[in-house]
Amino acid sequence: MTAHTLLSTRQWSRLASVTTGSALASVLLAAAVAVPVAQADFPQRDVRMIVPWPAGGGADAISRKISNLAEQALPTSVYVENIGGAVTATGLMQLAKARPDGHTIGVLTYDSVVTLPRGNMVPGYSLDKLEPFARVTQEADAIVVSKQSGYGSYEELIEAARANPGTVRIGVAPEGSGPYLAVRRLEAATGVSFNVISYPGSSTAEAEALLSGEIDGAISSLGDFSGILSSGDALGVVELSGSQNPAYPEVPPISEFGIELETGSFIVLAAPANTPEDVIDTLESAYQDAYESDEFQQWVTSIGVTPGWLGSEEVDEWIASYQQRTFAAMDELNL
Structure with a gap:
């Protein structure tokens, strides 16, 4: 948008008739001041939401649902674009490079906050280039077993792994991820050894591996496996948490077995760094309204x-506190 579009015909006529340098400077200053006032109106077009995972996973579903509700408080739409790759860095690098005007926002998950910063895996990636404005979920990891595995409880799974080290196949996200750290911490806490198989991408790949019999169990959130849990093709045997999940009363927290192990995932919403404060306020308000709606609360x-x-x-x-605790656990396991 140029200064010309912000000045009236009368103002431009006055500008054309000005002959002194000082008067011209004053008018040009007025034109310059007018630009940010007009540009402060937000949003001026549809908002692009970058989900740095392939479509079909839990983060994708939650991001789409809350965005569909958030756009009800905005004069424009919010559309989701899945840009997977490089453990979320591909999509988030695009977010960081976007114009900081609020029209491009994105999703941060565990890998965005822990895995990438911990390993300095992607040159140029930094949370300093992003402006988080809300966290909408915080869920525990869980161990889910396939129906055909023959395991009906957490105790049976651990007993099998203890009796035959390295034979019980557990699917997780790649090394450095939350589920990978969870399975290594579980091995250390119980003294067992699993056959750990990693799957890049979303939890959809692990769900498919469970259905095909390629693995016996997998670690991710219960929400990520809601489809195969509800169909009866899989069973949640334990949640890596210190408290009972009311949505799954049949899945015990691991604290019931005398183990202190809490790991999980979350969804944080962010904009590019240097996004104006009033724009952040508008986004935060729209997503908070969506979060607090009965529809989202019941659905999630x-x-x-x-x-x-x-x-x-x-x-x-x-985020800073979460990083500190997680990095300390990694140090203990030399990961």
Whole structure:
């Protein structure tokens, strides 16, 4: 948008008749001041939501649902674009390079906050280039077994792994991910050894491996496996948490077995760094309205995901604390 479009015909006529340098400077200054005022109107077009995972996973479904509700508080639409690759870095690098005007936002998950920063895996990637403005979920990891595995409980799974080390096949995301750290921490806590098989991408690949019999169990959130859990093709045997998940009362927390192990996933929403504060406020407000709606609360609970809101003033501190705790656990296991 140029200054010409922001000035009236009368103003431009006055500008054309000005002959002194000082008067011309004053008019040009007025034109320059007018630009950010007009550009402060947000949004001016549809908002692009980058989900850095392939379509079909839990993060994708939640991001689409809450965005569909958030756009009801905006004059334009919010559309989701899946850009997977490089453990979320491909999509988030595009987010970081987008114009910081609020028209491009994205999703941060465990890998965005822990895996990439921990290993310095992608040159140029940094959370400093992003501006988190909300956390919408915080859910525990869980162990889910396939129906054909023959395991009906957490105790049976651990007993089999103890009796025959390296034979029980557990699917997780690649090394450095939350589920990978979870399975290694579980091995250390129980003294067993699993045959750990990693699957890049979303939990959809692990669900398919469970259905085909390629693996006996997998670690991710119960929400990620809601489809095969509801169909009866898989069974949740334990949640890596210290408290009971009310959405899945039949799945015990691991604290019931005397083990302190809490790991999980989350969804944080972010914009490019240097996005204006009033734009961040508008986005945060729209997504908070969506989060607090009965429709979202009922839906997210129905798929076994725990809602957990933090606003822009809290989410940065939470991320820093989460990183510190997780990096300490990794140091203990030399990961």
